Amino acid sequence: GAVVSQHPSRVICKSGTSVKIECRSLDFQATTMFWYRQFPKQSLMLMATSNEGSKATYEQGVEKDKFLINHASLTLSTLTVTSAHPEDSSFYICSAFTQDEEAFFGQGTRLTVV
Amino acid sequence: GENVEQHPSTLSVQEGDSAVIKCTYSDSASNYFPWYKQELGKGPQLIIDIRSNVGEKKDQRIAVTLNKTAKHFSLHITETQPEDSAVYFCAAKNTGFQKLVFGTGTRLLVSP
Numbered sequence: 001g002a003v004v005s006q007h008p009s010r011v012i013c014k015s016g017t018s019v020k021i022e023c024r025s026l027d028f029q030a031t032t033m034f035w036y037r038q039f040p041k042q043s044l045m046l047m048a049t050s051n052e053g054s055k056a057t058y059e060q061g062v063e064k065d066k067f068l069i070n071h072a073s074l075t076l077s078t079l080t081v082t083s084a085h086p087e088d089s090s091f092y093i094c095s096a097f098t099q100d101e102e103a104f105f106g107q108g109t110r111l112t113v114v
Numbered sequence: 115g116e117n118v119e120q121h122p123s124t125l126s127v128q129e130g131d132s133a134v135i136k137c138t139y140s141d142s143a144s145n146y147f148p149w150y151k152q153e154l155g156k157g158p159q160l161i162i163d164i165r166s167n168v169g170e171k172k173d174q175r176i177a178v179t180l181n182k183t184a185k186h187f188s189l190h191i192t193e194t195q196p197e198d199s200a201v202y203f204c205a206a207k208n209t210g211f212q213k214l215v216f217g218t219g220t221r222l223l224v225s226p
Contacts, residue, residue, distance in 0.1 A: 006157065034212075043203060043216045043217065043219050049213070091155075101146060102163060105159070105160075106157050107157045
């Protein structure tokens with residue numbers, strides 16, 4: 001299957017700092033990528049849809065100023081958690097669709113804000 | 115919008131038994147139904163998918179069936195092994211929208 005690479009896999013940051021998470025499609029181009037948040041023992045919650053060359057579309061209730069998304073190329077989308085607080089601690093996962101409309105996911109990023 | 119329900123939430127089987135997980139969807143326009151396996155601390159891994167123009171698809175020990183009339187689809191795992199233990203998610207999508215709508219997940223435990 002196609003490969004989506006997410007980096008870093010784990011990050012610990014201090015409260016008030018910003019953290020950037022990268023999501024790359026390694027063997028295909030993705031005009032659209034998705035960012036999810038997952039709480040323990042729960043399903044994936046879509047945060048936003050990242051569109052190459054244009055603004056991201058955020059789901060209701062997701063603060064766009066806190067979760068900045070940039071999709072500067074057909075293979076890279078980034079999620080920046082700004083002014084992180086302990087309640088932002090979570091598992092963040094990105095995904096992208098191939099031309100065959102199959103969705104592949106990154107390995108996920110465990111963010112811990114202390 | 116689309117709503118996907120998944121059952122059971124937990125499933126325990128003995129090694130070698132079969133496991134079946136069922137999902138129902140609400141939007142008759144949905145036409146793509148993937149299944150994902152998620153191991154602890156990792157991202158979901160696509161294990162099999164089915165499109166609305168077929169009723170069944172098989173890949174070794176894994177099969178998916180789709181009943182468009184009843185709007186439900188199921189994952190079947192035969193000859194289960196301990197390494198099949200994970201959380202499984204179903205999802206549904208319409209080609210008109212690219213968002214996947216996920217079920218709530220099934221925690222499968224295969225005991226040796």
